[in-house]
Amino acid sequence: MKTIILVTILVMVTAxxxxxxxxxxxxxQPLTQSEKLTVKQCVLNxxxxxxxxxxxxxxxxxxxxxxxxxxxxxxxxxxxxxPEDPENQAGRKIKIFYYGKINPGSTPAIFFNGGPAAxxxxxxSLFLKEQKVVDSKGKISLIYIDQRGNGxxxxxxxxxxxETIERLRHYGSTGIVxxxxxxxxxxxxxxxxxxFGQSYGGFISHRYYKNFPQxxxxxxxxxxxxxxxxxxxxxxxxxxxxxxxxxxxxxxxxDLKVFMALKRELKExxxxxxPEKINGxxxxxxxxxxxxxxxxxxxxxxxxxxxxxKMLNLDGSLNWSAITDFxxxxxxxxxxxxRSSIAFHILEVVDRNVPPENYPNCAKIRSEILQEQGLDxxxxxxxxxxxxxxxYSPGLSLYQDLKKDLLLTEDFVSALKENPSIxxxxxxxxxxxxxxxxxxxxxxxxxxxxxxxxYHHFMFSGHDGFYSEQKVWQDMIDSSIKxxxxxxxxxx
Numbered sequence: 001m002k003t004i005i006l007v008t009i010l011v012m013v014t015a016x017x018x019x020x021x022x023x024x025x026x027x028x029q030p031l032t033q034s035e036k037l038t039v040k041q042c043v044l045n046x047x048x049x050x051x052x053x054x055x056x057x058x059x060x061x062x063x064x065x066x067x068x069x070x071x072x073x074x075x076x077x078x079x080x081x082x083p084e085d086p087e088n089q090a091g092r093k094i095k096i097f098y099y100g101k102i103n104p105g106s107t108p109a110i111f112f113n114g115g116p117a118a119x120x121x122x123x124x125s126l127f128l129k130e131q132k133v134v135d136s137k138g139k140i141s142l143i144y145i146d147q148r149g150n151g152x153x154x155x156x157x158x159x160x161x162x163e164t165i166e167r168l169r170h171y172g173s174t175g176i177v178x179x180x181x182x183x184x185x186x187x188x189x190x191x192x193x194x195x196f197g198q199s200y201g202g203f204i205s206h207r208y209y210k211n212f213p214q215x216x217x218x219x220x221x222x223x224x225x226x227x228x229x230x231x232x233x234x235x236x237x238x239x240x241x242x243x244x245x246x247x248x249x250x251x252x253x254x255d256l257k258v259f260m261a262l263k264r265e266l267k268e269x270x271x272x273x274x275p276e277k278i279n280g281x282x283x284x285x286x287x288x289x290x291x292x293x294x295x296x297x298x299x300x301x302x303x304x305x306x307x308x309x310k311m312l313n314l315d316g317s318l319n320w321s322a323i324t325d326f327x328x329x330x331x332x333x334x335x336x337x338x339r340s341s342i343a344f345h346i347l348e349v350v351d352r353n354v355p356p357e358n359y360p361n362c363a364k365i366r367s368e369i370l371q372e373q374g375l376d377x378x379x380x381x382x383x384x385x386x387x388x389x390x391x392y393s394p395g396l397s398l399y400q401d402l403k404k405d406l407l408l409t410e411d412f413v414s415a416l417k418e419n420p421s422i423x424x425x426x427x428x429x430x431x432x433x434x435x436x437x438x439x440x441x442x443x444x445x446x447x448x449x450x451x452x453x454x455y456h457h458f459m460f461s462g463h464d465g466f467y468s469e470q471k472v473w474q475d476m477i478d479s480s481i482k483x484x485x486x487x488x489x490x491x492x
Contacts, residue, residue, distance in 0.1 A: 024270045025281065026320045064152040067121050075101040079152075080186060085170045086178035092167075096179045097152035099124075100143035107194060107217065107480035108141045108187070110180050114199030114223070116172070116351075117344045119151025120144040123198070126467055134473045139480070140194070145183060147176050147204075149343055156343040168343045169402050172351030173207040181212055194476055196220045198466040199434065202426075203352065207407050209424055210415045218479035219424040222466035223432060225440045226409045230355040233439050235365045240436035241382040242375060244295050244462065247431055252305045258312045259381065262288060265318055268389060272327050282327055285385040290330035292381055296433045296463035349399045353406050357383050358393035409443055416450045425475050426455045431462035 071077055077099045084092045102108050113123040124144050131142070149156035149171045156171060157164045184193060194217050197205030202224030209219040227233040249256040271283040291308075294300045307330075310322035348354050355361055362384035366377050378388055386392060416424060426444070428437045437457050447453040454475065458465045466472060 026270075026272050026324055068152065071099050071124075072101070075099055078186075080179075080182055082148075082179050082182050084148075084167065084175075086175055094148060094154035096145065096148060096154070096183070098143060098145040098183050100141065102141040102143070102187070103138050106139055106141040107476070108143055109194035109196045109220075109476060110143045110145060110184065112145070112147070112176070112180075112195070112197035112201030112204040114201055115147065115150070116200050116347050117150060117156075118200075119146050121146075121151060130467045131473075134467065134470050135477070139477045140473065142196070143183070143187070143193075145176075145180060148179055160342055165342070165346060165399065165402070168346045169350050169405075171343055172347045172405060173204045173407070174211070174351075174405055176204050177208045177211050180208065181215060184215055192217045194218050194220060194480065196476065197222070197224070199223045199463065203407070206412050206424075209419075209422070210407060210411055213415055213419040213422055216422055218422065218476065220427075220472065220476060221425070222427040222472060223429065223435050223463050225426060225428070225435060225443045226407065226412055227439060227442055228353060228409050229442065230353045231361065231364075234355060234357060234361065235368065236436050236438040237434060238362075238365050238377055238382050238384055239369055239373075239438075241292060241295070241433040242369075242377060242380050243436075244431050244433040245292075245380050245382075248295055248301065251301065252308075255305060255308045258308050261312055261316065261318060262323075263379065263381075272324050283390075285381070285389045287323060287327045288381060289386055290326070292383055292433065294330075296431075298431075298462060298464060346399050346402065350402050350405055351407075353408065356393070357387055359387055359391045360393070362387045409446055412443070413446050413450075416447055416453055420450070420452050423452045423454060423479050425472075425479075426453070427458060427465060427469070427472060428455075429458045429462040429465045430460065434463055 068077060077097075079095050079097050081093045082096055083089050084094045100108075111120070111123060111127075113120045127142060131138075131140075146153040148154065157167045180195075192215050195205045195208040197203070197208075197220065199222075202221030203226075205219050205221045206224075206226060209216060249259075266284050266287055268284045270287075271281040272287055273281055291304070294304045307322065307326050311319050311326070313319050345356075348356065362377075365384060366388060370376055377384055424447075426440065426447075428435065428440050430437065440455065440457075444455045448455065456471060458469055458471075461469055
């Protein structure tokens with residue numbers, strides 16, 4: 001599962017008031033402290049937590065120390081110290097972890113994984129195998145970076161006091177790009193490289209092109225685009241989630257029966273005990289909030305199906321053992337108690353022009369899609385499901401007055417115009433429930449007039465095309481050949 005899922009499932013919500021009804025409470029099997037840490041790391045690294053026949057949690061990434069042991073012995077692993085505030089070089093310092101290998105005669109590319117609030121570790125595991133297929137001759141050398149706040153880099157500052165919130169403002173794309181520049185200078189000196197981003201990483205790649213075009217051979221963004229109209233962005237996102245759910249049910253038709261039962265039975269007063277949550281429980285649609293997070297990645301569909309099919313007994317009743325297991329392992333650790341949730345929402349406000357999926361916005365989306373398509377989004381499991389059921393609105397008031405650092409479409413277009421020799425590639429996927437092709441119209445319309453801008457839509461992939469589509473890799477290789485390919489035999 002790719003790390004971009006945290007962008008879609010780390011939804012921090014504050015209740016505007018639940019109905020005071022007698023709840024039907026289902027107790028979940030508690031996890032040990034070790035299991036909790038393992039599952040949390042699993043979710044942060046974009047992997048589905050599942051159990052094997054021996055009731056052991058599997059498919060979860062290991063801790064940082066163990067992860068480092070998985071990095072090939074001939075790769076470098078380094079930590080660099082950088083200022084927390086990129087504009088204050090003498091201020092507080094944080095540590096950034098990066099790793100990779102630069103093959104002689106190849107072009108280095110810094111890879112920015114999805115998020116925000118995710119490490120590079122699952123992307124590394126994925127590329128270790130897949131790059132041998134899409135870049136069989138090793139023309140591109142990937143350099144991985146754990147974005148500030150994540151993975152083996154310094155964690156986000158903890159707390160919700162005003163000082164911590166102000167510090168967290170520096171953990172967005174501007175800070176990440178400044179960190180990447182420090183890494184580039186340490187590895188390459190004055191030589192440029194390729195910026196390759198997926199999902200939130202694609203937004204970072206746009207920012208890199210805007211802030212440091214002289215450091216790039218080319219920029220690449222898969223699964224993200226710039227939008228000045230934030231409401232339209234989330235509306236098309238929800239519309240695409242309906243389409244992708246329909247595609248999933250076409251692949252696994254039996255799961256539709258399970259979902260119909262879940263939607264019918266998971267009312268506001270049906271809950272799972274959760275001592276880690278402020279109100280002590282997950283209720284209604286909250287219980288399966290994690291489902292939408294996995295649907296953008298086809299390689300996770302079989303694992304998702306293996307869990308969903310267990311949720312319904314042969315007699316048509318809900319299997320609460322399977323449901324609570326899913327809630328404990330794949331929903332609980334995406335709630336506001338997650339260590340990175342405050343940072344996530346600060347970045348939503350400060351770093352990007354993305355409005356919250358709060359009740360007013362979700363209600364408006366529901367009304368417009370019902371009028372336009374005759375579809376009620378409440379019948380589906382989308383990112384608005386819990387918001388609509390409980391009339392939730394994110395508690396963002398603490399962050400609204402923070403200084404913004406938005407990257408708007410016109411900012412990027414100006415950079416394209418000023419750097420005609422540096423290409424930028426943007427890709428979207430037909431089955432992407434997070435950034436559908438409709439979201440790309442604004443950027444593509446304004447940027448297509450420049451010969452250095454290139455856009456391609458993949459008809460048979462979703463949010464996962466960044467690693468599986470040959471064209472992404474070939475475009476990078478072609479750019480490096482036409483641009484500034486250099487021999488890095490003596491690089492570390």
